[in-house]
Amino acid sequence: MIKKAIINDLIQTHGLYCIERHLIYSYLMTNALEFDKSIILSPYFEDFTLEPQLYFAITQLNICNIKELENYLELLIPPSDRKLNGAFFTPHYVVEFIINEIRPKENDTNLDPSCGCGAFLIGLADYYKRTFSKSIREIVQHNIFGADILAYNIHRAKLILTVYALHHGEYLEEGDFNLYHQDSLRTQWDKQFDVVVGNPPYVKFQDLSAEDRKYLSDHWKTVEGGTFNLYFAFFELGYTLLKSSGRLGYITPNNYFTSLAGQALRVFFQHEQCVTRIIDFSHKKVFDAQTYTAITFLNKERNEAITYDRIKNEYSPEVFLTHANGSPNFIENLNVKKWRLLK
Numbered sequence: 087m088i089k090k091a092i093i094n095d096l097i098q099t100h101g102l103y104c105i106e107r108h109l110i111y112s113y114l115m116t117n118a119l120e121f122d123k124s125i126i127l128s129p130y131f132e133d134f135t136l137e138p139q140l141y142f143a144i145t146q147l148n149i150c151n152i153k154e155l156e157n158y159l160e161l162l163i164p165p166s167d168r169k170l171n172g173a174f175f176t177p178h179y180v181v182e183f184i185i186n187e188i189r190p191k192e193n194d195t196n197l198d199p200s201c202g203c204g205a206f207l208i209g210l211a212d213y214y215k216r217t218f219s220k221s222i223r224e225i226v227q228h229n230i231f232g233a234d235i236l237a238y239n240i241h242r243a244k245l246i247l248t249v250y251a252l253h254h255g256e257y258l259e260e261g262d263f264n265l266y267h268q269d270s271l272r273t274q275w276d277k278q279f280d281v282v283v284g285n286p287p288y289v290k291f292q293d294l295s296a297e298d299r300k301y302l303s304d305h306w307k308t309v310e311g312g313t314f315n316l317y318f319a320f321f322e323l324g325y326t327l328l329k330s331s332g333r334l335g336y337i338t339p340n341n342y343f344t345s346l347a348g349q350a351l352r353v354f355f356q357h358e359q360c361v362t363r364i365i366d367f368s369h370k371k372v373f374d375a376q377t378y379t380a381i382t383f384l385n386k387e388r389n390e391a392i393t394y395d396r397i398k399n400e401y402s403p404e405v406f407l408t409h410a411n412g413s414p415n416f417i418e419n420l421n422v423k424k425w426r427l428l429k
């Protein structure tokens with residue numbers, strides 16, 4: 087259980103950078119991980135002064151694994167970045183479900199184009215470590231790619247992967263990472279990927295600047311009409327970045343099935359016939375916010391049907407994912423005005 091209230095209290099009284107360092111320091115101490123030889127962590131803690139009260143509060147969180155540490159880092163967002171970042175860290179059962187469904191292959195390149203502090207990147211590193219006999223350095227160098235518009239997120243993603251490598255007795259260096267501080271929707275990408283995963287930003291049209299709205303609608307088909315949401319463009323970006331045999335899995339709001347604004351995205355999906363599977367959490371909350379979500383999988387083949395499953399009332403999202411299934415909804419029968427998906 088992530089104890090969000092404790093972190094929110096600490097944010098009232100301490101700087102975010104100070105909390106970030108105490109979180110990581112406490113994690114390293116609890117797990118007896120020596121970092122003196124790490125050329126990333128050693129300078130990071132050079133002028134670190136431990137504040138006993140803060141340290142004590144953080145030990146009360148009982149962070150028991152690297153995925154929880156990542157989730158806590160995702161909560162350290164300055165109020166001015168909340169709209170862009172969302173307070174939506176992805177729970178690890180969702181990360182694991184998406185990765186296990188996609189089953190990345192040993193030499194695949196995997197991208198999260200809005201990686202935050204690296205929930206999917208850690209999930210991927212862990213999957214590769216469990217599935218193939220590769221070192222963490224090889225995995226980070228060859229299999230894992232990430233980008234985020236906020237510099238501190240990229241920095242934290244590097245720290246998290248560095249700590250994960252330490253768990254396995256390995257030391258990462260700056261040159262090992264393929265992690266980029268950039269606006270993924272305004273980048274000239276020079277490569278395609280075998281796998282794209284993530285939890286893209288859910289930013290409403292109303293919260294974007296006039297300049298952003300114009301840029302986006304000039305460059306992305308899925309946001310042409312009306313009051314779009316930024317995650318539509320991330321679907322289009324992800325699809326564009328896939329190699330011909332590539333697979334994509336995202337968790338996003340589920341309002342693109344029926345909303346008027348979502349029509350351009352539905353047109354795009356029907357035209358490409360790229361959606362393979364949807365797991366709909368309907369009105370059950372995955373995030374601690376008023377956002378209803380679904381997991382969507384795409385590929386670059388021309389699929390005839392979408393396998394659709396919707397959560398039953400009696401299940402939590404986590405339990406539902408252990409046996410999610412689905413029935414085919416033929417794409418030619420879907421109406422772009424509204425997708426009425428049946429299970």
Ligand SMILES: C[S@@+](CC[C@H](N)C(=O)[O-])C[C@H]1O[C@@H](n2cnc3c(N)ncnc32)[C@H](O)[C@@H]1O
Pocket residue numbers: 160170171172174175176198199200201202203204205206233234235236239268269270271284285286287288
């Ligand atoms: C909902 S969070 C997901 C964070 C993380 N992937 C996770 O799963 O917990 C969305 C992320 O998108 C990033 N973001 C927003 N706009 C972006 C853009 N145009 N390009 C790249 N990243 C962006 C935010 O900084 C934030 O980290």
